[in-house]
Amino acid sequence: MKTVISLVGRTNVGKSTLFNRLTGRKKALVHDRPGVTRDRREGDAVLFGCPFVAVDTAGLENGGELADSMWRQTQKALQTSAAVVFMVDVRAGVTPLDKKTAQTLRKIGKPVILVANKAEGRDLMLQDLYSLGFGEPVLISAEHGLGMSDLFEALAPYIKNGEEQEVFGEKKKRVRKKEEEIDLNDETVEEEDLDNRVIDLAIVGRPNVGKSTLVNRLLGEDRMLTGPMAGLTRDAISVNWTYKGRALRLTDTAGLRRHSKVEDDLEKLSAADTKRAAFLAQVVVLVLDADAILDKQDLTIARQVLDEGRALIIAVNKWDTVKDKKAAMQTLNDRISTSLTQVKGVKTVSVSARTGEGLDRLMQAVFDVYAVWNSRISTGRLNRWLMKMTEQTPPPLSATKRPIPLKYITQAKTRPPTFALFSSNPEKLPESYLRYLIKGLAQDLKIEGVPIRILMRKAKNPYENKRCSSDKNKRKRG
Numbered sequence: 001m002k003t004v005i006s007l008v009g010r011t012n013v014g015k016s017t018l019f020n021r022l023t024g025r026k027k028a029l030v031h032d033r034p035g036v037t038r039d040r041r042e043g044d045a046v047l048f049g050c051p052f053v054a055v056d057t058a059g060l061e062n063g064g065e066l067a068d069s070m071w072r073q074t075q076k077a078l079q080t081s082a083a084v085v086f087m088v089d090v091r092a093g094v095t096p097l098d099k100k101t102a103q104t105l106r107k108i109g110k111p112v113i114l115v116a117n118k119a120e121g122r123d124l125m126l127q128d129l130y131s132l133g134f135g136e137p138v139l140i141s142a143e144h145g146l147g148m149s150d151l152f153e154a155l156a157p158y159i160k161n162g163e164e165q166e167v168f169g170e171k172k173k174r175v176r177k178k179e180e181e182i183d184l185n186d187e188t189v190e191e192e193d194l195d196n197r198v199i200d201l202a203i204v205g206r207p208n209v210g211k212s213t214l215v216n217r218l219l220g221e222d223r224m225l226t227g228p229m230a231g232l233t234r235d236a237i238s239v240n241w242t243y244k245g246r247a248l249r250l251t252d253t254a255g256l257r258r259h260s261k262v263e264d265d266l267e268k269l270s271a272a273d274t275k276r277a278a279f280l281a282q283v284v285v286l287v288l289d290a291d292a293i294l295d296k297q298d299l300t301i302a303r304q305v306l307d308e309g310r311a312l313i314i315a316v317n318k319w320d321t322v323k324d325k326k327a328a329m330q331t332l333n334d335r336i337s338t339s340l341t342q343v344k345g346v347k348t349v350s351v352s353a354r355t356g357e358g359l360d361r362l363m364q365a366v367f368d369v370y371a372v373w374n375s376r377i378s379t380g381r382l383n384r385w386l387m388k389m390t391e392q393t394p395p396p397l398s399a400t401k402r403p404i405p406l407k408y409i410t411q412a413k414t415r416p417p418t419f420a421l422f423s424s425n426p427e428k429l430p431e432s433y434l435r436y437l438i439k440g441l442a443q444d445l446k447i448e449g450v451p452i453r454i455l456m457r458k459a460k461n462p463y464e465n466k467r468c469s470s471d472k473n474k475r476k477r478g
Contacts, residue, residue: 009087202281207255345448426456
């Protein structure tokens with residue numbers, strides 16, 4: 001396993017900035033406001049060719065229920081760490097909270113590397129840093145990338161001993177052969193081993209609907225901060241997880257409010273981070289509150305997920321509190337059928353994150369919709385289906401008073417299922433007929449519950465080469 005290095009310190013000393021630099025991605029939210037990070041975040045990091053796992057922890061604060069919960073998350077990170085990077089702000093000097101943190105770190109029995117951040121200036125006051133008891137500080141600027149070689153020297157004894165392993169969920173590139181000609185009777189389907197793939201699963205929804213509680217219940221531990229206060233989660237936190245032998249990357253996200261109600265710039269950053277996580281996921285679970293099923297904001301989130309081509313599952317949380325369950329589910333299904341018309345058969349699951357009710361059904365729905373999202377259909381079957389559909393309802397008439405010719409159809413890709421439909425006049429086919437075909441694909445070929453895309457392509461004119469040859473022969477005779 002890779003070595004784990006935790007970044008610890010009080011709020012606003014630059015832990016998330018250093019985390020982003022070590023991981024090479026802007027995964028953690030960074031803001032001038034103290035206390036942005038609340039949950040711990042893990043990421044694959046590399047420093048001068050040596051891989052390790054970096055853990056960004058919540059900034060340590062003085063007492064309070066939320067501060068205590070954040071410290072418990074930090075303690076869990078420290079338990080698995082080979083070493084701890086204790087960060088302080090060299091410009092601010094040593095504060096009472098820094099001294100309190102130093103006392104706590106000395107008790108955990110882990111190697112501690114004192115890192116003085118924001119050291120890009122001159123005339124730095126370093127004398128107080130030695131009073132913390134961790135020797136000579138490593139001077140860095142996480143924002144500007146200064147001092148990374150010194151940090152590497154301090155971390156080298158720990159990260160060089162970590163065995164390099166394949167990054168969890170690394171995707172292998174698939175090489176496909178280019179087909180010179182399309183066999184319209186081809187019945188072969190490329191088999192894919194979906195059981196050994198890592199599923200990227202994101203949990204999204206409005207604030208305070210129970211997303212973090214659901215994630216904790218699935219993981220079987222208090223991995224995410226929870227509480228009655230709305231907006232407790234601020235950034236998207238991903239956790240590698242295995243459920244019944246299947247590997248997943250589970251991402252908890254911040255709650256999304258209506259755009260018109262978002263005025264705080266930090267909440268805007270959180271919303272953008274949530275959307276990024278949802279749009280990069282493969283399966284997205286939209287969590288609803290049983291007391292407010294599929295309101296306008298829920299529909300907006302659902303449409304955005306489907307427009308991005310992600311597989312969507314709707315989970316109605318707090319189901320144990322619903323009195324008339326039949327009426328509530330009927331209301332949900334009616335809203336889906338009238339408001340999410342672009343996808344037929346979106347899966348809905350009733351759950352209770354508090355009691356664990358319905359979680360097995362939810363995960364089975366995740367695996368089922370993931371398989372449909374990866375569906376492959378043979379060219380022969382597709383073209384037999386197309387012939388049936390055009391016989392039942394012919395395409396509209398073209399300018400020549402004949403139905404617009406649809407030559408053939410083939411699958412272009414999966415994730416989501418995407419098909420190429422060839423016609424000599426593709427631009428003439430109206431959207432209404434495409435919707436008719438998409439509905440038929442979902443129902444007839446059993447690919448319901450996921451977005452389906454049809455790309456119109458212009459078919460080659462089989463007489464074009466013959467006409468060119470005929471023109472050349474006429475010129476020669478002339």
